[in-house]
Amino acid sequence: MRSSSFRSAAATVALYVVLSLLSLLFVFPLYWLVVSSFKPLSAIFRIPFEWWPVDWTFKHYKDGWRFMGSVTFARVYLNTAYVTIVSVVATVFTSTLVAFGFARLRFLGKNVLFVALLATMMLPTQVTLVPTFLIFDYLNLIDTYAALYIGAFFGGGAFYIFLIRQFIMGLPFDLDESARLDGASTFRIYWSIILPLCSPVLITIVILSFTWTYNDFFTPLIFLSSIEKFTVPVAINTFLDEAGTGKVGVAIAMTTLSVVPLLAVFFAAQRRFMQGIATTGLKG
Amino acid sequence: MGKTWKRHLEGYLFIGPWFIGFLVFMLIPAGWSLYLAFTDFSFLKPPVWTGTENVRKMLDSDVFWKSLRITSVYALLSVPLHLGTALLAAMALNVKIRGIGFYRTVFYLPAFVSSSIGVAIMWKMIFSDSGVVNALLTGIGLDRVKFFNSPDNALYTLVGINAWVLGTAMLIFLAGLQQIPRELYESAKVDGAGAVRRFRSITLPLLTPVILFNLILGIINAMQVFTNGFVITRGGPAQSTYFYVLYLYEEAFKFFRMGYASLLAWVLFLIVLLLTLLTLRSSSAWVFYETEMKGGKR
Helix, strand or coil: CHHHHHHHHHHHHHHHHHHHHHHHHHHHHHHHHHHHHCCCHHHHCCCCCCCCCCCCCCHHHHHHHHCECCECHHHHHHHHHHHHHHHHHHHHHHHHHHHHHHHHCCCCCHHHHHHHHHHHCCCCHHHHHHHHHHHHHHCCCCCCCHHHHHHHHHCCCHHHHHHHHHHHHCCCCHHHHHHHHCCCCHHHHHHHHHHHHCHHHHHHHHHHHHHHHHHCCHHHHHHCCCHHHCCHHHHHHHHHHHCCHHHHHHHHHHHHHHHHHHHHHHHHHHHHHHHHHHHHHHHC | CHHHHHHHHHHHHHHHHHHHHHHHHHHHHHHHHHHHCCEECCCCCCCEECCCHHHHHHHHCHHHHHHHHHHHHHHHHHHHHHHHHHHHHHHHHCCCCCCHHHHHHHHHHHHHHCCCHHHHHHHHHHCCCCCHHHHHHHHCCCCCCCCCCCCCCHHHHHHHHHHHHCHHHHHHHHHHHHHCCHHHHHHHHHCCCCHHHHHHHHHHHHHHHHHHHHHHHHHHHHHCCCHHHHHHHCCCCCCCCCCHHHHHHHHHHCCCCHHHHHHHHHHHHHHHHHHHHHHHHHHHHHCCCHHHHCCCCC
8 A cells, every 4th residue: 555655656756757858848038038138149149058148138129120221129029919899899899799699699501601610610711812802902991900800890700609609509498488487688688688797708718819810911911012001910020031040139039029928828817728728629 | 571571682682791891802802812813913013914824833842842841840749749739738638527628728738829920939038949848957967959940840839839739629528528427437437338338339439529520620730830930930930831821921911923923822721621521522431420320310
């Protein structure tokens, strides 16, 4: 008995060691990014590796923040914040409307349309890319912020609608019925009864659409051309274009800065968010 | 009569936002690009119908086959590596010990930040010729490796760094593992089954539905790989990481051969669709659903 409990204690210690070593592997690249952003250029690629900066410098942050011409990174972050906030709010509103329709209302052709919705998840964005470019050109949306957030006003993405619909399907129908007997309109049932109950799944949607919009590189790469409208990902990409080795430090510093909002959101909501992700796989 | 009419209308109003978007940004563009696929179109002049000319050009193009091969090799290596490491990580984290939540968070973290192109830039520098990995390698007396600067290594380096973002697949596996009843393991232990046996006879079969889900997601993502090839290697060196979508992107927005690019997009869709259907097809042979265990009761 004693030897077996000793063995299980040893196994637990071994597990802690293994998990901690792996954790280092997961965290090290981010650690490298942060420390390198404070090192002078000559020290970033020094061999052997400096685990802690010998000479601290904030030069990369100052240079990078200046960005290009009259456009500073403050502008880039404002652009990104604007696009992201509009996207997230519009996504939450329209995706819940649509999901409620599919989950609770009965209308002709509902099943066919729902299958169509699921099928769009399979369609790679590349297929619609060229005509979408032409449509945006026709609507004068090229080089506007609207090109980046317009999709959010149309349900925000099939995957979000699907997730919320699954969640609403799990809410008891009696809620709707009794409200309807009290004379509530359908919109009122959606707004005052179902939507407040959706908050667990909405946290997942907010975080997913936030990270997606914040990180979206492909859409602004294609639709934006004026530097004063650039969002964070395309702005960082320019450091690599013009780079040469001189801008390496600047690229590292601005990259570090760009990860900070992501980390902030992650740590603020990680517990509930991770639960949300984990359950998506089981319902599919 | 009037009432049912009103009910249908209400339904359409609710799903309206999606439906308009579906028409304007999905169905019409998809049909349009199918038409463009058979035209010569450079954006400046109206499209000219050329029949199967684009198809012939594509089949004759070395770059097409090359990019398809590179993307397939990438998918073939990165999907199993990604799922394998995600499963191992999930199993290591599927224990009840103090502080396990901390480790789960740390393991998941990379997946959360990975879609940022900043992370691609980070990898570019970490694995550069004088980057920190080479600094550590020379520190322990090994030779430097040209991770991205050699056509022989670049693709494999991209496969390797993709394993860092195992978090999403790992969480889905973890949720699947937690659904497996503990009693199954207990009784198997009583019957004298070892750890490997328990893994092969309980864990793996009961996890197959989740594996299928992760596998399909993995294939779809891997075939559409773009950002790392674009940001880190720009398709090189010597086109060794010239992924299919990179090829498509350059045809459309660098050379403005938009008709040809539309054909490439449709071919990609058909390939992904075929792979998904084949995977689903094969699933009846290896995916185990719990209803079967209950004698097909339903």
